[in-house]
Amino acid sequence: MSEKSKYLKPQDILIILRILSLPPLYLKGWKMNDISNSLQISQSEVSESIRRSQYIGLIEKGTKCVFYESFVEFLAHGLRFVFPAKPGAISRGVPTAHSAPPLNRIISANNDIYVWPYAFGTVTGQSIEPLYNTVPRVISEVTSKDESEDRKFYELLALTDALRVGKARERNIAKQEIEKRILANNWN
Numbered sequence: 001m002s003e004k005s006k007y008l009k010p011q012d013i014l015i016i017l018r019i020l021s022l023p024p025l026y027l028k029g030w031k032m033n034d035i036s037n038s039l040q041i042s043q044s045e046v047s048e049s050i051r052r053s054q055y056i057g058l059i060e061k062g063t064k065c066v067f068y069e070s071f072v073e074f075l076a077h078g079l080r081f082v083f084p085a086k087p088g089a090i091s092r093g094v095p096t097a098h099s100a101p102p103l104n105r106i107i108s109a110n111n112d113i114y115v116w117p118y119a120f121g122t123v124t125g126q127s128i129e130p131l132y133n134t135v136p137r138v139i140s141e142v143t144s145k146d147e148s149e150d151r152k153f154y155e156l157l158a159l160t161d162a163l164r165v166g167k168a169r170e171r172n173i174a175k176q177e178i179e180k181r182i183l184a185n186n187w188n
Contacts, residue, residue, distance in 0.1 A: 007144070012058075015053070
């Protein structure tokens with residue numbers, strides 16, 4: 001592995017979140033092709049991402065198992081420093097962070113609405129750059145299906161953005177919600 005390819009990229013977080021949104025039965029048996037298609041990312045990018053995640057210790061080498069505790073710890077304590085999100089211009093898009101489920105049911109938004117910019121979005125708010133450019137399109141498509149794993153994926157992405165952009169209280173609640181979903185695998 002070259003020196004340059006050892007470093008984490010934003011799509012690595014996206015790919016692990018997609019894996020963790022799968023039903024428990026598929027957590028060890030997922031296929032790169034399925035992840036690639038669901039995220040509209042090339043198979044080679046998914047393959048490289050898995051190698052990077054194995055190298056840095058987020059996915060076990062030789063398996064498809066995510067190290068849950070390590071991943072949650074990275075999200076909670078490192079993500080906002082490595083892949084920060086700064087609210088930008090007002091834009092039409094897809095709600096994220098505390099403006100999306102599940103945090104929009106827990107936290108009062110105080111008129112701060114955050115969105116991933118997307119021309120076909122349904123909400124107007126301050127733009128937040130997504131972890132990867134396909135996120136708004138993918139989420140818009142999957143939320144129309146209302147399937148359980150797609151809802152889980154959207155919630156994990158929104159919670160992750162709350163860790164990237166939120167204030168201390170929002171980050172603490174987002175961390176608790178992520179832990180509840182990932183560590184306890186509680187997907188009610």
